[in-house]
Amino acid sequence: DAKTTQPNSMESNEEEPVHLPCNHSTISGTDYIHWYRQLPSQGPEYVIHGLTSNVNNRMASLAIAEDRKSSTLILHRATLRDAAVYYCIYTNAGKSTFGDGTTLTVKP
Amino acid sequence: EAGVAQSPRYKIIEKRQSVAFWCNPISGHATLYWYQQILGQGPKLLIQFQNNGVVDDSQLPKDRFSAERLKGVDSTLKIQPAKLEDSAVYLCASSLGAPRGAYEQYFGPGTRLTVT
Secondary structure (H helix, E strand, O other): OOOOEOOOEEEEEOOOOEEEEEEOOOOOOOOOEEEEEEOOOOOOEEEEEEOOOOEEOOOOEEEEOOOOOEEEEEEOOOOHHHOEEEEEEEEEOOEEOOOOOEEEEEEO | OOOOEEEOOEEEEOOOOOEEEEEEOOOOOOEEEEEEEOOOOOOEEEEEEEOOEEEEOOOOOOOOEEEEOHHHOOEEEEEOOOOHHHOEEEEEEEEOOOHHHOOOOEEOOOEEEEEO
16 A cells, blocks of 8 residues: 655744655655645645656655655745645555645744 | 536435536546545545546445546546445546656545535
8 A cells, every 4th residue: 555654733934944744665666756735625736746856846845865765845935825734645556545644734 | 727627516415315426627638536535534546547447446335336437538426325424525636647646636626425
């Protein structure tokens, strides 16, 4: 089963960077790591994904450990609109498994 | 570009009744997913289609749930008969493809089902 481990909750202050960790110790060498986030009463929203190298897009950065057993989603300046549940997943044998994610609270 | 469309948005039924949900994926997306999300939990994959073939339905309760994807585009998920524990949000997602997760998934707004 492609299960990841994330902290249940994290807090951040507005305008500060946030580092959301994820462990995926059973990932294989060709499986991509994806991050999604879900705001209340909405479907999950794609944030970023990567394979081996660190990745950047307009929403966030993804730092992948050299052994690929963990990754970190980086929000460079958290805003109140970033308050959501963040899910880290990877695909194993064509199947992705969502855990319960990390609930991010952003304080003004 | 239009997103993933789902209908209805809300449905309330009594136990033992039937219900159907409809999903229209993003145009050109070969892979379609149905997820069940119970309050406070992450989405749980029920079934994954690649075009109109089933790739994974290992977590679909086949005695009561069925899904089809006609012509590799729209999809319908049916529950018959419904149980109280089926109360959840049913999410549809689509992606260009699914080789080892190289492509991101786009989710619809979901259908909130309440079984009384």
